[in-house]
Amino acid sequence: MxxxxxxxxxxxxxxxxxxxxxxxxxxxxxxxxxxxxxxxxxxxxxxxxxxxxxxxxxxxxxxxxxxxxxxxxxxxxxxxxxxxxxxxxxxxxxxxxxHIPLDVHPFLGNNACLARAIGMSDPEPFFDWKGIQLGLKQSMSLSREALLERVGRAVDAPVHHCPAGSDPVGTVGVITGGAGSEVAAVAECGVDTFITGEGPHWSYPLAEELGLNVFYAGHYATETFGVRALSAQVAEKFGVDSVFLPHSTGL
Structure with missing residues (x-):
């Protein structure tokens, strides 16, 4: 207690x-x-x-x-x-x-946890939003299929993807949650393959026109990482029990 x-x-x-x-x-x-x-x-x-x-x-x-x-x-x-x-x-x-504080935390954050789970070893912050860097990016030599498999394993859920960009995947950017509407701005940041949670319908055809791979890994699924990491840290630091309470929306 x-x-x-x-x-x-x-x-x-x-x-x-x-x-x-x-x-x-x-x-x-x-x-x-x-x-x-x-x-x-x-x-x-x-x-x-x-x-x-x-x-x-x-x-x-x-x-x-x-x-x-x-x-x-x-x-x-x-x-x-x-x-x-x-x-x-x-x-x-x-x-x-x-919310955002748990997206961008360098160790406990949704972005950081997902980046580690797919094999990013030294990602750098990118995508300016209100004076902070909202995402992480790193060059990877994986094929699209190999990255798709890694992302699917990480989120333990189906991953919808737009295979419109380079293969191998090149510079991979990660912004969890509902950042799919930012495909144009993400592409301007030099990203070749964008991993996010969800996006509006128009983000897919726009990604095709931009030549950008987009992996839509689920808003819910990409945002389970931070709360799990934070609760585990609290449990360890304060000597209390912890439990994850899954309730997927499927979105």
């Missing part, structure tokens, strides 16, 4: 919440507190009602998520919003969210 405020203070500092920009709805940090103690940490991508129900069933008292409770902005506390908050408060479930 450890203090919630100590765990949150460590995560706030480790993830540099005070300096890394994000979307307003992210509201990074502690979003809902409990009675003040932590004995078991749960990791999940989304702070949804089914995930919270799983957390309660597992005896979790601190839920770490990538997408927090307030993406839709100000909402009435009725219906599912009420049920989520009541469930959490009735069972002493605190909720902590980290």
């Amino acid at each position: 450890t203090k919630l405020k100590d765990v949150c203070a460590w995560m706030d500092e480790e993830l540099s919440l005070d300096v890394i920009p994000d979307y307003p709805g992210a509201l990074n940090g502690l979003q809902l507190e409990n009675g003040g103690s932590v004995s078991k940490v749960g990791a999940a991508v989304d702070a949804s009602l089914p995930v919270m129900e799983k957390a309660v069933a597992e005896g979790v008292d601190l839920l770490l998520v990538h997408h927090g409770m307030f993406w839709q902005g100000t909402q009435r506390v009725t219906g599912p919003v009420y049920r989520k908050i009541k469930l959490a408060m009735d069972h002493g479930l605190a909720i902590y969210s980290a």
Whole structure:
């Protein structure tokens, strides 16, 4: 058993919440507190009602998520919003969210974890966004097919891909989540093969026109890495239990 405020203070500092920009709805940090103690940490991508129900069933008292409770902005506390908050408060479930800070962390981040999983050894930051570098890139000598196999193993899910670029894959860029709409800007960064989570329909034909390989590995699937790594680090540092709470959207 450890203090919630100590765990949150460590995560706030480790993830540099005070300096890394994000979307307003992210509201990074502690979003809902409990009675003040932590004995078991749960990791999940989304702070949804089914995930919270799983957390309660597992005896979790601190839920770490990538997408927090307030993406839709100000909402009435009725219906599912009420049920989520009541469930959490009735069972002493605190909720902590980290979005962009957990994408870009150099070791615990979604990008860094996925890059390691596909064999990147020394990637460099790229893609400027609000004054930070949002992704990682590195030259790789793999064939498209070999990289596709690695990415599929890493995310443990089917990978849709646009085979419009070089083979071997050349400079590979990684930005997890929903960065597929940035194919043109990514190509301008000298990337030959772009690995992301998902993108709009038009990103595929545009990638074909640009001569860019794009691997759409799943928004959910590419964003399980960070919360799992963060929860494992918290468990080790503070001597508490941890569990991953899978709830895939398939997107």
